[in-house]
Amino acid sequence: MQNDFSKGKVSKIIFLQTIPLLTAQLVQLFYSVIDRIYIGHLPTYGSMALTGIGIVFPLTTLIGAFTQLYSSGATPLFSIARGQQDTDKASHILSQCISLLGITSIILMLVCYVFKRPILYAFGASDSSYFYANQYLKIYLLGTLFSMYVTGLNGMINAQGYPKIGMFTTLIGAILNLILDPIFIFVLDLGVVGAAIATVISQFISFIWIFKFFVGKKNIYRIRLSYLKPQWSYIKKIIELGLSGFIVMATNCGVQIVCNNTLMTYGGDFYVGIMTIINSVREILSVPVQALGNGCQPVNGYNYGARQYKRVKEGIRCNIIGGVVYTFIAWMICFLFPQQLISLFTNDIEIIKLGTPCLHIYFFGFCFMAFQFCGQSTFQALGCAKRAIFFSLLRKAIIVIPLTILLPKVMGINGVFWAEPISNLIGGLACFITMYITVYRKLPI
Numbered sequence: 012m013q014n015d016f017s018k019g020k021v022s023k024i025i026f027l028q029t030i031p032l033l034t035a036q037l038v039q040l041f042y043s044v045i046d047r048i049y050i051g052h053l054p055t056y057g058s059m060a061l062t063g064i065g066i067v068f069p070l071t072t073l074i075g076a077f078t079q080l081y082s083s084g085a086t087p088l089f090s091i092a093r094g095q096q097d098t099d100k101a102s103h104i105l106s107q108c109i110s111l112l113g114i115t116s117i118i119l120m121l122v123c124y125v126f127k128r129p130i131l132y133a134f135g136a137s138d139s140s141y142f143y144a145n146q147y148l149k150i151y152l153l154g155t156l157f158s159m160y161v162t163g164l165n166g167m168i169n170a171q172g173y174p175k176i177g178m179f180t181t182l183i184g185a186i187l188n189l190i191l192d193p194i195f196i197f198v199l200d201l202g203v204v205g206a207a208i209a210t211v212i213s214q215f216i217s218f219i220w221i222f223k224f225f226v227g228k229k230n231i232y233r234i235r236l237s238y239l240k241p242q243w244s245y246i247k248k249i250i251e252l253g254l255s256g257f258i259v260m261a262t263n264c265g266v267q268i269v270c271n272n273t274l275m276t277y278g279g280d281f282y283v284g285i286m287t288i289i290n291s292v293r294e295i296l297s298v299p300v301q302a303l304g305n306g307c308q309p310v311n312g313y314n315y316g317a318r319q320y321k322r323v324k325e326g327i328r329c330n331i332i333g334g335v336v337y338t339f340i341a342w343m344i345c346f347l348f349p350q351q352l353i354s355l356f357t358n359d360i361e362i363i364k365l366g367t368p369c370l371h372i373y374f375f376g377f378c379f380m381a382f383q384f385c386g387q388s389t390f391q392a393l394g395c396a397k398r399a400i401f402f403s404l405l406r407k408a409i410i411v412i413p414l415t416i417l418l419p420k421v422m423g424i425n426g427v428f429w430a431e432p433i434s435n436l437i438g439g440l441a442c443f444i445t446m447y448i449t450v451y452r453k454l455p456i
Contacts, residue, residue, distance in 0.1 A: 016172070016313040017094070029306030031174030034182070036298045036305075045189055046206040047291050049196050051356040052309035056143075058359050060203050063143025063289030064281045066136045069267040070148065074119055074155060076260030078163045081111045084253020086166035086390050089232075090309040093170065094316025097230060099234040105225075106166055106238030107245040112158065114165045114241075120155040123148070124228045135271025140280055143203050150207030157214035164221055171232065176224060184217030217308040255391060255399030262407030269415045270427055285366040286427070289373050296341040296374075300334045300381055304388035311392040320454040325331045327389055329452055331443070334381030342377040345370060372425060375432040379439040389450055398445065406438025 016024055051061040085108035092101040123130065131144050159335040161180060168177040188209050195205030225234045267290070274282040309331045346354065349367045357363065383406060390399035409432045418426025 016310045018367055019317045019324050021314075022312065022329045023302075025306050025326060025329050028169065028174050028310060029303050030179040032169060032306050033302035034178045035319065036181070036302050037295075039412075040294055040298060042293055044291055044295065045185075046210060047287070048356055049192050050203060050206055051288070052358060053196070053202060058284050059139055059280065060143045060355060061287055062240040062284040063136075063140045063145075063203065064147060065132055065283050065290070066134050066140055066271060067135045067148050067151070068287065068290065069264045069271070070123060070130060071151070072260055072267060073120040073197065074116075074159065075162065076257050076264060077115050077119060078112065078159045079260050080253045081108050081115070081249060081255035082166050082253065083256030084108075084249035084251070086170050087252060087308060087312045088248060089167055090170045090312035090392070091394065094313040101240070101430040102232050102235060102432060103238050103245055104249070105232050106235055107242060107249060108163065108167065109225075109234060110239050110241055111246065111249070112159045116159040118155040120128055120152050123152050123155075134268050134401045135275050135283060136276065137280055145440040146203045147207045150204055150211060154211035154214040157211070157218040161217045161221055166393075167232070168221070168224060169305070170312075174306075180217055180221050180224075183220055184213040187216055188213035190302070198409070213408065230296055251396045252394060252399075253392065254396065255387065255403045257399055258403035259387070259407070262403065262412070266407055266411050266415065269412050272420055273426070273427050277419050277427070281371075282424060282427075284357075285362060285369055288362070288366060289370055289376055289428075291356060292345070292352050292370065293373070296345070296377070297380070297453060299337050299381075300384050301342075303330060303333050303337070304384045307315035308388050308392040311389065312394075315393050324394070324451060324454055327385065327423050327446075330331070330388060331381065331385040334385055335378055338378040342374055345377065347375040360367070369425070371430045372428040373431050376436055377432075379432075382439035382443035383435070386439075386446035389446050393450060395450065398449065400413045402438065402442040405441060406434050409439055410434040425434060 045066055047061060050064060051057050053060055085104050089101050089104045091110075092098075092104060099232050101226060111121065118348055127145065127148060128141075130157060131141055131148070136144050161184065167179045168174075181267040191209035195201050195209045197205075199205055201208065224230060225232075234412070269281055270286055278285075307326050311323050314320075314326065329359060348361055349370045352362050353366045353370065383402070387399060390396075390402070411430050414430035414433060415427055418429055422429065
């Protein structure tokens with residue numbers, strides 16, 4: 012069978028899956044991070060424009076949450092079907108995912124356009140930051156369909172054992188975005204609008220690439236028109252399993268909204284800009300451990316479907332050891348080089364000065380994130396939907412959001428930044444320990 016994950020050394024297979032995924036996800040990050048870097052260095056109004064982009068964060072995160080709902084639900088089901096050598100079932104899952112992504116993207120775009128102004132103010136915009144947030148969002152929304160398809164279907168490519176093709180899906184668009192950003196922002200003097208235009212064009216080109224892969228005759232799991240009609244039996248399973256991934260990102264959206272509003276209350280636009288930078292740093296530093304979890308997921312799902320339980324255990328061990336080592340190194344980088352990390356996004360001396368202690372607090376104990384990622388990845392790979400959902404809710408909705416509201420009343424502005432490390436410790440360990448007891452120890456040797 013093509014790309015059989017049940018043979019060969021598990022750690023090597025995961026490594027071969029993870030490296031292209033890591034490259035692809037880092038490149039994917041360029042779509043938004045490069046925009047922030049260029050915008051943050053705009054003369055005269057760069058800091059306020061960056062704050063405006065921070066206001067848009069929750070909405071782009073919410074769009075990503077719906078993408079994750081279908082992608083993280085369909086991909087492990089697709090991997091298990093492949094492990095069972097059920098090509099027809101795998102093709103149905105792929106086609107249903109395509110339909111769900113397309114329908115949802117159109118609905119989200121229309122709703123966001125209609126309620127754009129009240130949404131942005133609810134997300135923490137001031138009269139000053141709204142101008143830049145609106146400029147960016149009204150263009151960015153045009154690429155919703157392309158963005159959801161590129162991100163949502165890339166997992167299906169990786170699950171088939173083609174991580175390099177998945178890497179090129181994002182590599183093409185990101186390189187194009189890297190080239191177009193300075194042209195539209197500086198040469199054509201379009202500023203924030205130019206950044207959004209460059210992003211949409213780049214997403215469209217990536218969409219063309221991924222579409223060609225799935226309609227290609229050499230691909231066993233091609234798009235089939237007869238399978239695109241929504242079928243509740245598949246949709247139900249996809250949503251049940253993907254709900255944990257959705258909750259992770261939807262609660263991230265909720266956290267961002269609460270953070271923006273709390274920061275506006277205790278610090279104003281200035282601290283919203285600092286949090287925008289810290290979130291950008293977190294996105295960059297989280298990519299390797301997320302890529303490791305995503306690389307393990309299809310391998311563990313395939314071996315679970317093939318009843319190769321010893322190999323599943325080996326995959327889980329690889330996930331946690333690699334994750335803890337990396338996140339500890341990332342924590343040390345934040346501790347030793349905070350000013351350098353912040354200065355990637357701004358030249359504002361005051362932001363760098365005040366943002367340094369905030370970054371130190373936010374990333375304290377970052378290594379505990381590895382436990383959350385490992386537990387979550389394992390639950391999703393093996394189809395443990397309810398546990399994946401619960402621990403998604405625990406860390407963000409039950410721990411972070413209340414702490415973000417309560418801690419500033421006692422600690423001032425620093426309380427907003429302390430909420431994250433506390434949630435990493437409690438939520439991460441709870442997720443991993445539960446996975447170890449209920450899954451790892453119960454797998455037959």
